[in-house]
Amino acid sequence: MSLIEAGRAAIGAVVTNKLRTFLTALGVVIGVAAVIALVSVGYGASQAIAGQIAALGTNLLTITPADSRVALGLADAERLATRVASLTDVVPTVSSRGTVKWRLNSYDTTVMGVSSGYLALRGYALSGGRFLTSVDLDLNRKVAVVGHTVVGELFKGQEPVGQQVMVLGQQFTVVGVLDEKGASMGMSPDDVVLIPVTTAQRLNSSDRLTAIYAQLSDPALAAPTVAQIQRIFELRFGRSGQVRVQSQDELLETVETASRTTTMMLAAIAGISLLVGGIGIMNIMLVSVTERTREIGLRKAVGAKPRDITGQFLLEALLISLGGGVIGVGVGIAAAEALGRYGSWTTSVSPDSVVMSFGFAAMIGVGFGLYPALKAAGMDPIAALRYE
Amino acid sequence: MIDLNRVSRTYSGARPVHALRDVDLSIGAGEYVAIMGPSGSGKSTLMNVMGCLDRPTAGRYLLQGQEVSAMRPPQLADVRNRMVGFVFQTFNLLPRHTAAQNVELPLVYRGMPGAERRRRVREVLERIGLTEWSTHRPSQLSGGQQQRVAIARALVGRPSFLLADEPTGNLDSRSGQEVMVLFEELNRDGTAVVLVTHDERIAAHASRTIRLFDGRIVSDQPNPSPLDAREQLARFTEQAAASGSGGGDGS
Numbered sequence: 087m088s089l090i091e092a093g094r095a096a097i098g099a100v101v102t103n104k105l106r107t108f109l110t111a112l113g114v115v116i117g118v119a120a121v122i123a124l125v126s127v128g129y130g131a132s133q134a135i136a137g138q139i140a141a142l143g144t145n146l147l148t149i150t151p152a153d154s155r156v157a158l159g160l161a162d163a164e165r166l167a168t169r170v171a172s173l174t175d176v177v178p179t180v181s182s183r184g185t186v187k188w189r190l191n192s193y194d195t196t197v198m199g200v201s202s203g204y205l206a207l208r209g210y211a212l213s214g215g216r217f218l219t220s221v222d223l224d225l226n227r228k229v230a231v232v233g234h235t236v237v238g239e240l241f242k243g244q245e246p247v248g249q250q251v252m253v254l255g256q257q258f259t260v261v262g263v264l265d266e267k268g269a270s271m272g273m274s275p276d277d278v279v280l281i282p283v284t285t286a287q288r289l290n291s292s293d294r295l296t297a298i299y300a301q302l303s304d305p306a307l308a309a310p311t312v313a314q315i316q317r318i319f320e321l322r323f324g325r326s327g328q329v330r331v332q333s334q335d336e337l338l339e340t341v342e343t344a345s346r347t348t349t350m351m352l353a354a355i356a357g358i359s360l361l362v363g364g365i366g367i368m369n370i371m372l373v374s375v376t377e378r379t380r381e382i383g384l385r386k387a388v389g390a391k392p393r394d395i396t397g398q399f400l401l402e403a404l405l406i407s408l409g410g411g412v413i414g415v416g417v418g419i420a421a422a423e424a425l426g427r428y429g430s431w432t433t434s435v436s437p438d439s440v441v442m443s444f445g446f447a448a449m450i451g452v453g454f455g456l457y458p459a460l461k462a463a464g465m466d467p468i469a470a471l472r473y474e
Numbered sequence: 475m476i477d478l479n480r481v482s483r484t485y486s487g488a489r490p491v492h493a494l495r496d497v498d499l500s501i502g503a504g505e506y507v508a509i510m511g512p513s514g515s516g517k518s519t520l521m522n523v524m525g526c527l528d529r530p531t532a533g534r535y536l537l538q539g540q541e542v543s544a545m546r547p548p549q550l551a552d553v554r555n556r557m558v559g560f561v562f563q564t565f566n567l568l569p570r571h572t573a574a575q576n577v578e579l580p581l582v583y584r585g586m587p588g589a590e591r592r593r594r595v596r597e598v599l600e601r602i603g604l605t606e607w608s609t610h611r612p613s614q615l616s617g618g619q620q621q622r623v624a625i626a627r628a629l630v631g632r633p634s635f636l637l638a639d640e641p642t643g644n645l646d647s648r649s650g651q652e653v654m655v656l657f658e659e660l661n662r663d664g665t666a667v668v669l670v671t672h673d674e675r676i677a678a679h680a681s682r683t684i685r686l687f688d689g690r691i692v693s694d695q696p697n698p699s700p701l702d703a704r705e706q707l708a709r710f711t712e713q714a715a716a717s718g719s720g721g722g723d724g725s
Contacts, residue, residue, distance in 0.1 A: 387525070388560065
């Protein structure tokens with residue numbers, strides 16, 4: 087029996103019982119759609135994070151203490167700035183969570199002590215006032231530059247520059263406002279209050295820095311620069327491994343690994359529903375084989391070989407699963423789109439998930455269709471013809 | 475054509491059933507044979523063996539000189555496809571298929587190209603007189619028409635012989651007689667016909683009668699004066715006309 091004939095017969099059989107075929111395929115539809123939609127959530131998240139990291143600049147190095155016993159100070163930042171030629175800018179930072187208050191409003195945000203180079207380093211722009219200056223740092227001035235989100239939350243549309251705010255219990259004067267940078271995931275660069283790093287140290291009554299940011303003059307110099315920085319700190323602390331120096335590339339990789347794991351987990355959970363859909367196919371194919379026992383007997387009597395019968399039922403199972411797969415891809419893409427538009431997620435349909443879930447659906451069709459098909463092919467024609 | 479040589483078929487079990495015991499039987503090309511016997515005599519088993527649906531547990535079966543008794547299921551399927559034309563009591567047509575598609579089925583499994591299949595189907599349906607019904611489904615046909623479609627399906631592959639199992643059992647007597655006319659014509663054109671029946675009047679159409687009892691052939695006799703099916707049908711029509719005109723007197 088040729089493939090075309092077999093295909094025609096399979097389509098005929100599948101179309102005959104429309105409701106049953108549809109309900110059976112529905113399991114696969116839901117499975118495939120779930121894989122595509124869930125993976126699109128994970129994939130979208132990882133793309134958003136990656137985009138954010140890239141937006142920070144690819145030639146940024148982050149130097150942090152390897153553990154809590156290591157203390158980095160302003161002198162360390164100074165040392166790097168003077169000794170490492172490939173760094174164009176070095177910014178010491180102290181960050182903490184804190185409450186800022188203005189009149190009766192209060193707002194929890196990230197309070198970061200930074201130096202004057204931070205504005206350029208992170209690619210911020212000012213929408214009003216001025217940024218922190220070296221004079222502010224030298225004099226430990228209580229001045230603050232507020233991020234876009236903070237303006238909205240705290241000042242409710244009032245002009246912030248010149249206002250007195252309470253930061254960590256101390257009174258500060260707002261001297262500048264950051265322009266909106268915009269990002270959707272996790273830590274927003276707009277949700278921040280910047281103060282002079284020296285003032286922050288004093289507020290914390292500690293000289294410790296949270297991190298030192300450094301700008302590379304050329305991303306190609308990342309590896310030798312990291313090595314040089316490590317050497318400097320090895321001399322300073324007397325042993326190696328006291329600081330972690332991360333380039334943006336490494337950070338990107340870390341985040342991507344984490345989100346890939348999440349995405350795989352989501353795919354696996356959705357894959358289970360696809361598996362259940364496959365069991366549904368097997369169930370209905372077994373029913374179909376029993377119902378059509380006499381047909382199988384007749385086909386055998388007029389010369390159908392066992393493989394003709396196997397092929398016929400396998401093709402029917404495959405048709406149901408592939409049909410379900412095609413519809414599932416459509417539903418999945420639509421669901422991802424809807425989640426992105428009306429949910430709070432960033433979704434991005436990954437082509438891999440479409441190919442994979444579709445392939446998995448096909449495999450399920452063959453896998454779960456095989457047993458019923460072999461059962462049909464193995465029937466004794468005499469008994470099958472007499473079956474009532 | 476059909477040569478059974480000491481063929482036995484035993485169904486194993488706690489108490490083995492000897493459905494056929496040492497059956498010797500030869501049927502030549504173009505013969506018209508009736509196989510008779512009460513139920514349990516082994517005639518169904520004999521039919522299954524002759525039709526290559528079943529294999530003998532002992533003995534040899536040669537069909538057109540080919541040893542069938544040792545064949546594997548795929549080869550048996552091929553032999554059934556080419557050499558045997560089955561006609562069943564319950565027709566066994568596929569309900570979702572049209573008459574033409576039902577007739578076509580053996581050729582599909584033979585792997586014949588579509589154009590030639592359609593030509594052969596058209597020929598056979600014309601021969602049977604069902605051309606105008608070719609696109610109808612079995613449910614739209616009468617019992618007699620359904621059995622004729624089934625006979626067309628048996629014929630389309632040009633088999634060595636037709637193997638008919640109580641072909642008139644599910645038909646009214648007139649449709650049954652029409653089917654017998656068809657068999658007679660086919661046999662006159664050279665097709666061997668093997669009828670399996672318990673109905674003496676059906677068996678009387680054949681030119682040879684084989685009787686089975688308890689798995690053995692107990693008699694094998696030529697029938698010197700077989701019933702002429704056409705004549706029977708004519709008589710049948712006359713009777714029906716007579717009773718019909720008698721009943722319609724008043725109107």
